[in-house]
Amino acid sequence: MAGKKRSAPAASRSPSPARTPPAPFHFPSVRRGQPLFDSYTFHSVDAEREGAAAGRSLEQEHEREHERPKVEGEWMLGVDEAGRGPALGPQVYGIAFCQLSYSDTLKEMGFADSKTLTDPLREELFKDILEHAEDVKYAATVMSPADISMGMLRKTPYNLNAQSHDVTINLIREVVERGYHVKECYVDTVGPAADYQAKLQSFFPTISFTVTSKADALFPIVSAASIVAKVTRDRILSEWQFAEPGVAEGDRADAARLFGSGYPSDPKTVAWLQDNFDPVFGFPNVARFSWAPVKNALLKKGAASKWDDEPASIQKYFSGTPAGPERTPLWKEYNLVSVGEF
DSSP states (O other): OOOOOOOOOOOOOOOOOTTTTOOOOOOOSOOSSSSSOOOOEEEEEHHHHHHHTTTOHHHHHHHHHOOOOOOSSSSEEEEEESSOSSSSEEEEEEEEEEEGGGGGHHHHOOOOOOGGGHHHHHHHHHHHOOOOHHTEEEEEEEEEEHHHHHTTTTOOOOOHHHHHHHHHHHHHHHHHHHHOOOOOOEOSSSHHHHHHHHHHHOOTTTSSEEEEHHHHHHOOHHHHHHHHHHHHHHHHHOOOOOSSTTSSGGGTTGGGGGGGOTTOOOOHHHHHHHHHOOOTBBOTTTTTTSHHHHHHHHHHOOOOOOOOOOOOOGGGGGOOSSOOSSOOOHHHHTTTTOOGGG
């Protein structure tokens, strides 16, 4: 199906005061109505297959699952992320993939660096991807703030570069496992491009990789992936479900979601961090506790804490002094001793 270039949406007339504003369009990569504790991945291919499976029996579906049929054609795939630097919200990795012959059509549809596009135009282009589902597939991995922070705060840190590499490798692997013959892959780099490209090539030797900075401005398929990532992240934040009671209730419902860009240099983000700090519990679950502004706020303004846990010592288990209640006279009568005293 051929696509057409999407122009910026026309300005609409202001709704009358009595008219209820329409509900925002729902993008399938966004989970709704629940706090984001754990990272998750959405594949548009799975949603299509679930719809097709609705009329098949369990036995037929089990047979198809084991067959894993190959998808016709040679495919190209693009990878990009959104939300790497902010102290608030998830990081989202998006991929888009289409047949090699569809590359020119993507360009005609107007895919370009998502960072240069307005929010409404990004959303319209994502809708184009949904409308051309037969030709353009996509997936998104949403890395929750809690998972990012837990990795980075390990005794041996699992840094964001390593987390990003692993998410990218998993997304590509999952597309290949679903039967797609990926011939070319274009990736916006994380770290040194040559090293990252060699790493990806070692995992997928049959795929030709191009890893470079600003890939979303160079390759339409990466631009499509960038739009999937950016729109998914923005919508998750605008609809953020707080796990903490009382944070976004009553008069604070709107103000609690005024995150700004999430970057520490953004005045709106700075204001949010100041207004939503608790000296005991820190910040709501949208914050990345491994980020310097969040950690520093806890160190400077957090309630003082003292840990009275006894240091672990194996020697106490071999001490000659018996632990526990006083021994009965029977021990003395028969000259009994603990094996730990030998």
